Amino acid sequence: MSKQPHELLFGSFITPSANRVDQVVALTRLSEQAGLDIATFQDHPYQPRLLDSWTLISYLAAATSRIKLAPNVMNLPLRQPVVIARSTATLDLLSGGRVELALGAGGFWDAIEAVGGRRLTPGESVDALEEAITIIREIWDAGTRGAVRRDGNHYHVAGAKRGPAPAHDIGIWVGAYRPRILRLVGRVADGWLPSLPYIEGGLAGLAQASRHIDEGAEAAGRDPSSVRRLLNIGAPTAAGNPGVLGRSLTQWAEQLAEITLDHGVTGYILGGDDPTAIQQFGEEVAPQVRELVRKATT
Template identity: 70%
Template structure:
């Protein structure tokens, strides 16, 4: 067993698709919202179907406030190390220390050469990476006297000025698999970042590869524990166990904790563009792994006991009644304007008698209520904004800007309030269709069709009502003394939204608990 003792990091590995730029932006914001530590991105500068990774990271740095960003990994042959060092340091300074440097020696040499890079042999690529790391560290060492001088075979720097220094100690994490490269990681890098999918023997292969990193560190007089071990993960969340990281969240918790405690991995980066998977990984897997690893580190031997207790809970903690209570309609209407006839709303079929709900299924059903509670809270904020505008404490322009930042404004409602939890800032319908809960529920139970159709219709109406609030704020800017339109728009939003959220919960909470967010989850 090898646990290098690093603080655990959880992140995402996202595809920077150029034909859907809004999707990677939305997913990154989602990663921050659900609590991930890190968002990383492929880097293939020769690939026109991908956004340029450095440009994307710069944009995302301004669009986020907490999450760290990194290439996974940056293509060194097409990124000059002196310029790269200053780019990383600059973005790190601008973000207050939120940038890490994932670095790769290069692959796909035909494409690199076609784009103007030099074709290198495997040995030359290792040497070039070694020289580049030296250049980058020298540029960052702004407190040293003298110019940067690295007289390498591949990178020659003969008097470059130092600086700027990054805002924090940026980690240089290298993607590597071969012995010479792994020893270089141990000798010169801050972290090792391979992908599980590229390990033919699976996690067992980490034993020998870690040993090579350790060997390189020891040969350079470094403590092997100073080198962080990260891992790009690939897998599936499913109802039953069917392989490593292919099963329910509790299986992921066991296996990811094992990677930390048995193989020293402390950075877990999920390769997925599925917002549902990102949410589960961040909010169900990551906290439980942190807890399990912390307990084992504090008292060795507790992991096996905790895993067994979890299995017993899953097996024994079932119930034939759903403990989640849908939120009732308040029944009070602030306007006489009715945008739909509530008496014509279809009702979901009853649940099958004797259906058993696991604790996880109960949590799935409860999550819809949690998401709706967030929207109800935002509605309260809208009404509070109206009062502040009336009092002159907030301008109409500032109120409009605040409205545009809210979840209810960011979503187009065509996929329902539930999608807000997973795709809170996704504004394009086509970017969400494949991950929508509604098609899954429709496939699972044809009897839900009328309810889902009605909900979809109401989503369109609510979208227009939210737009009406925005229009009223614009009109208030033109006529700052007339609050009539804005008050009516906010009151109408209150009536329609609270009615709709209650109707959706009454009809969708139980099916969600029964069928899950996606096929085979519960």
């Protein structure tokens, strides 16, 4: 089997609880100590029990030294694309290239509307996401002459200056499940970041969803393998929850390696706030998966 197009990536998905600030910081530091590559946080600006994810990520960038940080996923309907671009690039520069950007088109429309956001239909939200990704990339393109001008159906940018450029090529990953937005991922995004329990058919649905991404990439003249496939997963439980995988650390590693080899998934983000699970995932499971995939692809 040929070499995987992306390096394997392992991370944590920590609940940004406003009443457990010390725990959030401690679990992020533990993620770094355990050797994980990235720590991620849900973004629900309408939810008062959660910390604001962007403020949190900025603080954590100063509280860590190696691990990457990202929203999982950022609520686009409540965040303006030019501001997203400049905020992300700024933090990437300050952190030495340790920020990635995962975006969501929106879904909890009653809550979004309650805090001043505009309610969109599913189709409108996909169109808005594509416009936003285009604007974000153009703002980051500080080396191109001329201001950014976009007169879209959802975002109007009338001469925004470009820059700053981020410290590294930030990946734009999208949380997506339906065919139309999956094709958008293939057409314009750098990666796909769904949560396993929400994929129709679970693991069996990965292949079908991936085909939609491939279709979008091919229609845009892109190599489908250039689009990274990531997955939010849960830790093993004796109950065999469909959102999680194998029940022992070895079985867990073997199943993740199999998913990588069969479906091309190269990023695994562990949901939950169990410090033991986070440590085992980084110190025991991730190295096993890397070795299993290496042996199968060399």
